[in-house]
Amino acid sequence: MSLYGTQKLLFHLNRDPAVQKRYRDDLPALLDDYDLVAEEREAILAGDVGKLYVLGANGQLLMHFAALLGMPWADYIEAMREGVRRHGPVRAGIYAMTTSTDEKVAGV
Secondary structure, rough: OOHHHHHHHHHHHOOOOHHHHHHHHHHHHHHHOOOOHHHHHHHHHOHHHHHHHHOOOHHHHHHHHHHOOOHHHHHHHHHHHHHHHHHOOOOOOOOOOOOOOOOOOOOO
């Protein structure tokens, strides 16, 4: 997985108006500039915040991506929860889960 490429794209989308314009004008061409695996590319094309979360994308970067998509805050939080329900535990990055979704961690 090329988590770095995904997070680099999300970072650029958050900060660079030229990248935001390319996102709106020709997303497939923009994605060609980043080292992404098919699963990441498909999630970005679909605006699937939950899948990107499960793939390991940083929540701070995803929060801004969700805003770019016009997603309200509550929907963003629910998208991450739904991503775990649909695709399983977070696979990589700082949010990686070492337990199943129904196990309690630290008694919580």
